[in-house]
Amino acid sequence: MREFGYRRAHDVSGAVALLDGDPDARFLGGGTNLVDLMKTGVERPALLVDVRELPLDRVEPAAGGGLRIGATVTNSDLAAHPEVRRRYPALAQAVLAGASGQLRNMATVGGNLLQRTRCGYFADVHSPCNKRAPGTGCPAVTGEHHNHAVLGASGHCVATHPSDMGVALAAFDAVVSYETADGPGEVPLADFYLPVGETPHRETALPPGALITGVTLPPVPTAANSRYRKVRERASYAFAIGSVAAALDVRDGLVHDVRLAFGAVASRPWRARAAERVLTGAPANAENFAAAADAELAAARPLPHNGYKVTLMRNLVVAVLSELAEEAAR
Amino acid sequence: MTTATRGAVGTAHTRVEGRDKVTGAARYAGEIPFADLAHGWLVLSTVARGRVRSVDTEAVLAMPGVLTVLHHHNAPRVTTDYVGLLGVPPDPTVALFQDDRVAHMGWPVALVVAETSEQAREAAEALVVHYDREPHDVAFSAERDTEAYPADGHMPAVVEKGDLEAGLAASAVVVDERYTTPEEHHNPMEPHAATARWEGGRLEVVDSNQGTNWVAGELAGLFSLDPASVRVRSEHVGGGFGSKGVRAHQVAAVMAATVLQRPVRVVMTRRQMFSLAGYRSPTAQRVRLGADPDGRLRVLEHRSLNLTSAVYEFVEPSAAAGRSMYAADAHHTASRVVRLDVPSPTWMRAPGEAPGSFALESALDELAERLGIDPIELRVRNEPSVGPVSGLPFGSRNLIACFREGARRFGWAERDPRPGVRRDGRWLLGTGTAAGSFPTTAMPSTAAVTAEADGTFTVRINAADIGTGARTALTLVAADALEVSTDRVRVHIGDSDLGPAIIAGGSMGTRSWSWAVTAAADELRRSLVPGADIPPEGITARSNTAEAVGALAQKERHAFGAQFAEVAVDPATGEVRVRRMLGVFAAGRIVNPLTARNQLVGGMIWGLSMALHEEAVRDRSTGGLYGADLAGYHVAAHADVPPIEADWVDDPDPDDPVGIKGIGEVGIVGAAAAVANAVWHATGVRHRSLPIRPDRVLSAGGDA
Amino acid sequence: MPPSTSSELTLSVNGEKYTLTVDHRTTLLDALRERLDLTGTKKGCDQGQCGACTVLVDGRRSVSCLQLAVAAEGREITTIEGVASGDRLHPVQQAFLDLDGFQCGYCTPGQICSAIAVIEEHAAGWPSAATGDVRPEAGPPALTPEEIRERMSGNLCRCGAYVSIVQAVARAAESEGAAA
Structure with a gap:
């Protein structure tokens, strides 16, 4: 780890000014990902601007009936918040499925969205990696990739996004707001992560030097009947190999509204819009749930050792939607 | 010598060091303070097979706090021409920095020593090593x-x-x-850590290992030292599972302490353990x-x-x-x-x-x-x-x-x-x-038991408690052998100066050590005259089970x-x-x-x-x-x-x-x-x- | 002018103030262990992957290996050395000792600090990934062994003392509940 400067910001505009668009500077939130990456040498910032004391630590009603979540709200506070648990239970479940109690106490909402892939080649600075060192290649394509992407990847990078929280946010049409030296801006989460293509090192649509200030959830009545299910290689404290955030509103046996997003299958939280289209208006039964999953997964391009993810995601979609349908029918 | 249960053995007893462990007072190898301590950081190869062509030390030596960089051109010489306590020659992997050969990914190629661990780490990461890469073969099936x-x-x-x-x-x-x-991989929770220093002509190493006289013997062999001039201590050990014998960290610490003539600590990172700790x-x-x-x-x-x-x-x-x-x-x-x-x-x-x-x-x-x-x-x-x-x-x-x-x-x-x-x-x-x-299995061990003037007993046996509860078990065994309550028995372990004993490994520790402790306690009881005063220095009896172990029927x-x-x-x-x-x-x-x-x-x-x-x-x-x-x-x-x-x-x-x-x-x-x-x-x-x-x-x- | 790479700061640990100059690279974990001689907090992985370095920061459990010391200024830090009341062990410490909730002892301070927070988080009504229904209307979950195991999962124990650790946490939670 190289030596670096440290500044503590006390207001949003001050934080942006302290960073000053310096490409060698980073905002420091909970540090749970950045400090680790600094230890492994993946990140070598010259300056850290600590944003933990910014007044962005509230979960508040948003105009229009949604919820506004400040960027420095910790994962723990987000998951414990009564309005989140009542109106968007899948979001609380997704956050609780991530990391550990200790890490959730430290990690922030803004940092969670910006966390980097857990691909082992990315984390090992002596390995080639197009995301970390553009142009060096992607050893995962022919190497270890049993937990890599099956959707939306390219030959340049098959890494997945590790966030659980982001999967639920994607399902509920969250919008990310940020601040730059030129003023505030916002971008829907659906457009927040860039396509992989030939530029896997370019990950988000945030302008240079921008600070995430919060996430706004629109009112999604269906989200009150929602669930997050995560499959991983131990029962807790592990990243997903596949996850689903789902919300379902069934009226008279027909799907009135459905929200579906997948985790651990793509470079970003994957909103399953093709599946939602198949289901909307259709009878809420297992056959249609499976058909919807198939519609989404038709685009999957598995590698030799991660084809199981297609089966896994299909089964997860059917299982989670069936549970939600049964519970709603009770 | 077969003994019926006398009370302590067979009865649940909380760990004698338990209070120290739940309060954080128990100090492990990397936690003993030393004045003038320097910190070493290992540099591992980034190729799986080949030769080290050169090590660019100049820039790193100019970095803040850096004291030395040891590598195959300047490191002290060692020999692997000996047989250790377990009857096998050493893994040549521990003969650090002796030649330019790289035999696997993560092979130790240098040690950077600096005043602080942050400085040592940054300098180790900055050290440029050039390799002549050779094709490798790691495909097992x-x-x-x-x-x-x-x-x-x-x-x-x-x-x-x-x-x-x-x-x-x-x-x-x-x-x-x-x-x-x-x-x-073993992955004991405590990473391998050692501090080495020369003190009064003796090499002292505070280490985390499964047998101090095993490691002391290996270090004496490697560095061609009189075994009596090497002391290794290992009071608390955060797990071992077979991985904590002689490893790169102790050898590197001894080399640096020898070159710098000051205490040097080397701790493996978790990632380094995957290359250096065995598996x-x-x-x-x-x-x-x-x-x-x-x-x-x-x-x-x-x-x-x-x-x-x-x-x-x-x-x-x-x-x-x-x-x-x-x-x-x-x-x-x-x-x-x-x-x-x-x-x-x-x-x-x-x-x-x-x-x-x-x-x-x-x-x-x-x-x-x-x-x-x-x-x-x-x-x-x-x-x-x-x-x-x-x-x-x-x-x-x-x-x-x-x-x-x-x-x-x-x-x-x-x-x-x-x-x-x-x-x-x-x-x-x-x-x-x-x-x-x-x-x-039982292996030969020695023990000493002392009757103290205050009515207590001190047991000295070079056992290792790597989480097994050996310290407590030996307290119970000694108490029964001495026919006293456990609170009158103190057991000292984890110090090569206590004399030879088998390692904590192969499920043979407690069996072997108990044998030696019981033998010494029996001997002490025979030599104690009932009612007689104990002199201030106490009365000590010793045991060596070599003969008895050798006589065990097949x-x-x-x-x-x-x-x-x-x-x-x-x-x-x-x-x-x-x-x-x-x-x-x-x-x-x-x-x-x-x-x-x-x-x-x-x-x-x-x-x-x-x-x-x-x-x-x-x-x-x-x-x-x-x-x-x-x-x-x-x-x-x-x-x-x-x-x-x-x-x-x-x-x-x-x-x-x-x-x-x-x-x-x-x-x-x-x-x-x-x-x-x-x-x-x-x-x-x-x-x-x-x-x-x-x-x-x-x-x-x-x-x- | 490049920014300074070290700072003088005051850390508040176990109710005491320590003023020191730290390299910004120094983690809270290293500051505790190397500078303040508070070695009860352990370094198991230095990457937030084992929980051995768990301390309480402003009463909340955190991994001290991923927290920079400079960023911890102004926060109240409690380590394993600060959880007992004088000679009287904290109920969690006492339960770990009595029920043999450890073997080698290296993960133990982290397990204990984590367990203290688990009991408090549960008392505050926080759900976990083991909670069947997270909606507030469902009420707080009972602190079952399954809840304890999920909530303690950020603390690895390679010796495998998990069964007695869970028993110890349950016992301590009961005794604190009885005392409340």
Whole structure:
């Protein structure tokens, strides 16, 4: 780890000014990902601007009936918040499925969205990696990739996004707001992560030097009947190999509204819009749930050792939607 | 010297150092303060095979706080031309910086020493090392058997009795299956750490290891020092499991302390441990069992392949696991090894028995399935009266008693043998069982027991407590031998100046040390005159068990265990959860039921973890590990571990002078097989490759 | 001018103030162990992957290996050395000792600090991934062994003392509940 400067910001505009668009500077939130990456040498910032004391630590009603979540709200506070648990239970479940109690106490909402892939080649600075060192290649394509992407990847990078929280946010049409030296801006989460293509090192649509200030959830009545299910290689404290955030509103046996997003299958939280289209208006039964999953997964391009993810995601979609349908029918 | 229980032994006793451990007062190797301490950081190779062409030290030496950079041009010379305490030459990997050769990815190529650990780390990361890269070969698989050769490790490589082909031809049923286990790493929670300094002409090393006079002897050998001039201390040890012998960190610390003439500490990072701390070789095994319709074995054949490094031969003797387990007319077992460009593997909890029992005990379950015989009954029918290949009598063998007691408590009698027929919501349920054993060994040790003037007793024995509870166990043993209460006994361990004693390893520590402590205590009691005053310096008696150990009659001596597991498998997601486990063991006299139960359960959790989680993935292209950290290498976490019970049956051996068997390893043996057999019972799908990950469950089909 | 790479700061640990100059690279974990001689907090992985370095920061459990010391200024830090009341062990410490909730002891301070927080988080009504229904209307979950195991999963124990650790946490939670 190289030596670096440290500044503590006390207001949003001050934080942006302290960073000053310096490409060698980073905002420091909970540090749970950045400090680790600094230890492994993946990140070598010259300056850290600590944003933990910014007044962005509230979960508040948003105009229009949604919820506004400040960027420095910790994962723990987000998951414990009564309005989140009542109106968007899948979001609380997704956050609780991530990391550990200790890490959730430290990690922030803004940092969670910006966390980097857990691909082992990315984390090992002596390995080639197009995301970390553009142009060096992607050893995962022919190497270890049993937990890599099956959707939306390219030959340049098959890494997945590790966030659980982001999967639920994607399902509920969250919008990310940020601040730059030129003023505030916002971008829907659906457009927040860039396509992989030939530029896997370019990950988000945030302008240079921008600070995430919060996430706004629109009112999604269906989200009150929602669930997050995560499959991983131990029962807790592990990243997903596949996850689903789902919300379902069934009226008279027909799907009135459905929200579906997948985790651990793509470079970003994957909103399953093709599946939602198949289901909307259709009878809420297992056959249609499976058909919807198939519609989404038709685009999957598995590698030799991660084809199981297609089966896994299909089964997860059917299982989670069936549970939600049964519970709603009770 | 056989002693009846006098009170302390056999009664639960909290750890004597327990208060220090729950308050944070217990100091481990990297936590003892030293004035003028410098910090060393190891630099590891980034190629898997080749030569170091040059090391660019100039820029790094100019960095803040940097004191020196040791590498193959300037490091002190060492020799590997000696044989250590365990009777084997050292792994040349510990002869750091002696030449330009790189034998595996993560090979130590330099040590950077600086005033602070932050400075040392940054300088180590900044050090540019140029290599002449050579092609490497790290690809392990069953197909490599053609290049492998049989090798004796701590067990003979090949043991053959009877006519294999004739036995197979005469068998009504033959099971012939292949099993694999992956590379597994010890990962004790405390990383390897050592501080070395020269003090009054003696080399002093504060270290985290499994035997201080073992490590002291290795350092004396490497650096050509008078063994009496080397002192190694290791008071508290944060786990070892076979990984904490002589390793790069101690050697590097000694080199730097010698060059700088000040104390130097070297601590491995977790990532470095994956290259430097040893590991369990992957195995590719084949088991052939031939049996009569009643289940009696005609043939037991077990062949195992493991890997070792290009520079050292270490054998994971998996095929030896069955040599004392089951009678068979033809009994053939062979362990073979192939050399690859990888770090040297080493002993890891139940070396051989852990992976070997997975294959053998899975195969037994498959045979039971084929024959329609209950798995426990199958084992009863093949119970030997003497050693199946040795012909020697057993010291004590109570495996069947373990199964009977375990079956009763686990509810085995109600088990429906059909696979794939029990459901609880999304989960398929199944139960499985397996047997295990581990050799009972004693090695020579010395001890001293002093009667103090204040009426207390001081025991000095160079034991190591790596979490086993040895310090407490020896307190109980000494108290009984002295016929005093435990609060009058103080036990000093973990210091090579205490004299020679065997290491904490091979499940032989507590047995060997107890023998020496009891002998010294008996000697002391003989020399004490009742009613006479004790002089201020106390009265000390000493023991050395070398002669007594050597005189021990040849027998088959083992601890045994019966393992039971219930699992739940979600066929939609491939998730496997263990719902409960029970282990019943025959392990001689149990010294401290509180810590013994904990240690046995810990071994069973290792088996669970081995069955479901642990796998180090070696990348064939780079030659290094993929995801070499505790997020990439999964060990069981709290949520993976259900209620697990361990208990024991009476296991007396009237002819044994100690009566204590080791329990550090028998807990893991058979545990992974019990889980895998339960997964078959739940799903009807047999998993012969560990770990049983969700992707493997999904890919194996059996879609419900 | 490049920014300074070290700072003088005051850390508040176990109720005491310590003023020191730290390299910004120094983690809270290293500051505790190397500078303040509070070695009860352990370094198991230095990457947030094991929980051995768990301390309480403003009463909340955190991994000190991923927290920079400079960023910890102004926060109240409690380590294993600060949880007992004089000679009287904290109920969690006492339960770990009595029920043998450890073997080698290296993960133990982290397990204990984590367990203290688990009991408080549960008392505050926080759900976990083991909680069937997270909606507030469902009420707080009972602190079952399954809840304890999930909530403690950020603390690895390689010796495998998990079974007795869970028993110890349950016992301590009961005794604190009884005392409340």
